[in-house]
Amino acid sequence: MARMNHEEAVVTTRLDAVVNWARKNSLWPMPFGTACCAIEFMSMMASRYDLSRFGAEALRFSPRQSDMMLVLGTITNKQAPVLRQIYAQMAEPKWVVSVGVCASSGGMYRTYATLQGIDRVVPVDVYVPGCPPRPESMILGVIKLQEKIERESLKARKEHVERFYESLARQEALQARRGLSTHQAVREMVLEAAAAGQQAIF
Ligand code: SF4
Numbered sequence: 797m798a799r800m801n802h803e804e805a806v807v808t809t810r811l812d813a814v815v816n817w818a819r820k821n822s823l824w825p826m827p828f829g830t831a832c833c834a835i836e837f838m839s840m841m842a843s844r845y846d847l848s849r850f851g852a853e854a855l856r857f858s859p860r861q862s863d864m865m866l867v868l869g870t871i872t873n874k875q876a877p878v879l880r881q882i883y884a885q886m887a888e889p890k891w892v893v894s895v896g897v898c899a900s901s902g903g904m905y906r907t908y909a910t911l912q913g914i915d916r917v918v919p920v921d922v923y924v925p926g927c928p929p930r931p932e933s934m935i936l937g938v939i940k941l942q943e944k945i946e947r948e949s950l951k952a953r954k955e956h957v958e959r960f961y962e963s964l965a966r967q968e969a970l971q972a973r974r975g976l977s978t979h980q981a982v983r984e985m986v987l988e989a990a991a992a993g994q995q996a997i998f
Contacts, residue, residue, distance in 0.1 A: 812948075816946050820945040821851035823863060824855075824856055825852050825864045825865075825866055826856050826857065826862030827865075828879060830875070832928055833896040835928070837866060837934065840934045845931040850938055850939065852864065859882045859883075859887075862886055866892075866934070868899065869898055870905055871911045873908075873911050873979065875911070876911050876916075876979070877917075879918055880917050881978075883960070884964055888954075889950075889953045889954070892914075892921055892922075893920075893934075894914055894920045894924065895924045895937065896924065897925065898927070900914070900923045913995075915995070915996060916989070919957075924936070963985070963997050963998035966985070967985060
């Protein structure tokens with residue numbers, strides 16, 4: 797009978813590595829679909845491309861039950877506070893993938909009504925280029941996110957999300973102080989940040 801060598805049986809690792817391994821292989825996606833990129837997302841989730849092969853099959857339409865938001869389509873300035881609220885309601889830790897040029901930069905909609913990139917109002921982890929990006933590109937985006945999750949520290953992710961909550965508190969204080977709507981408050985914060993040479997409000 798073979799004798800067990802206990803020295804070889806012991807495996808050591810870091811807590812971050814084990815937790816991140818579990819996190820990256822159990823992402824729960826939530827689509828924030830507003831335009832044509834959402835159609836490509838449907839294709840990515842369906843049987844031909846099948847994102848479940850990458851451990852992200854539990855598709856949910858509730859922020860409470862998701863931790864990876866994919867923003868798919870044009871986001872108007874009036875939708876910006878809605879996007880922020882939905883991100884705030886998601887389970888922690890949470891990640892955002894900006895899919896397509898419209899979500900990432902406003903795309904061809906360089907107008908006063910369109911948000912010129914969602915990364916002004918919510919923290920984005922991965923950008924997927926294209927108009928529309930093919931399902932393969934979106935899958936690559938999810939793989940890049942998994943690689944990022946694998947490398948990040950638990951503390952850094954916590955601080956990342958907390959910075960957003962601080963900006964949400966500033967937004968609510970601005971609304972209460974000046975009697976502004978959510979849309980007006982976010983717009984004002986975006987303009988203030990731009991005047992200070994910053995792009996994001998968190
Ligand atoms: S990036 Fe292109 S395909 Fe995607 S929502 Fe914008 S216009 Fe539609």
